[in-house]
Amino acid sequence: MRTPIIAGNWKMHKTVGEAVETCRKLEEVVTDSPVEVVVCAPFTSLSALSALGMEKVQLGAQNMFYADQGAYTGEISGQMLVDTGCSYVILGHSERREIFGEDDELINKKVLKALELGLRPILCVGETLSQRKAGETEEVVVSQTAKALSGVAAEQLPQVVIAYEPIWAIGTGENSTPEDANRVIGLIRSKLAELYDGELAGQVRIQYGGSVKPENIAGFMQQPEIDGALVGGASLAVEDFAAIIDYQR
Ligand code: PGA
Numbered sequence: 001m002r003t004p005i006i007a008g009n010w011k012m013h014k015t016v017g018e019a020v021e022t023c024r025k026l027e028e029v030v031t032d033s034p035v036e037v038v039v040c041a042p043f044t045s046l047s048a049l050s051a052l053g054m055e056k057v058q059l060g061a062q063n064m065f066y067a068d069q070g071a072y073t074g075e076i077s078g079q080m081l082v083d084t085g086c087s088y089v090i091l092g093h094s095e096r097r098e099i100f101g102e103d104d105e106l107i108n109k110k111v112l113k114a115l116e117l118g119l120r121p122i123l124c125v126g127e128t129l130s131q132r133k134a135g136e137t138e139e140v141v142v143s144q145t146a147k148a149l150s151g152v153a154a155e156q157l158p159q160v161v162i163a164y165e166p167i168w169a170i171g172t173g174e175n176s177t178p179e180d181a182n183r184v185i186g187l188i189r190s191k192l193a194e195l196y197d198g199e200l201a202g203q204v205r206i207q208y209g210g211s212v213k214p215e216n217i218a219g220f221m222q223q224p225e226i227d228g229a230l231v232g233g234a235s236l237a238v239e240d241f242a243a244i245i246d247y248q249r
């Protein structure tokens with residue numbers, strides 16, 4: 001059985017004070033549930049959030065660089081994230097790929113470094129609207145997955161979380177249907193089975209992301225292949241994110 005994982009991606013939102021207030025409230029309102037909860041906050045808030053000593057919420061970052069240290073002005077290393085108490089790091093988010101020009105090769109280096117440090121990557125894959133219209137969804141997500149995981153050892157694979165995020169559904173209010181997300185996630189899992197084996201592929205948690213809200217989370221979670229969600233906009237307000245986490249109630 002895969003433990004569901006629901007992660008909030010705050011993107012470039014919240015000052016340290018706002019982040020602390022949000023997580024304090026979240027710890028109060030989230031019920032003890034079998035769902036693993038992660039908040040991926042901006043770098044500036046991570047130390048303060050870690051100092052809260054949260055029990056129900058784990059910490060994640062939204063990016064990192066692959067080098068250990070050195071002359072990389074403006075970058076943050078994986079070790080720095082471990083040092084601030086992060087357990088997870090989002091890698092290859094479509095905004096990093098599209099706005100900051102990250103390619104599969106760079107994302108692969110980051111995935112390998114994160115795993116080496118014991119940080120669990122939340123690897124994002126997903127197609128654009130034009131790729132979807134051209135019938136290329138499968139090819140795109142399967143290729144992004146395989147390239148990002150190149151060199152990942154079998155014993156490391158279960159540490160990886162994959163987030164299938166169709167780009168046309170991110171921040172648009174336009175969500176994929178649960179059935180279609182389930183189908184694409186099934187294709188990703190089949191690729192993992194081909195690259196590794198069926199048993200390992202069955203251990204990897206694969207989330208859906210893209211306009212997930214309190215009103216639509218249950219539909220996604222009912223699907224057999226979907227193991228959680230990566231939530232952007234709706235993770236910023238405590239009430240909404242808590243309702244998503246407590247989707248079974
Ligand atoms: P959204 O973002 O929930 O606001 O669509 C999801 C994401 O980018 O991870």
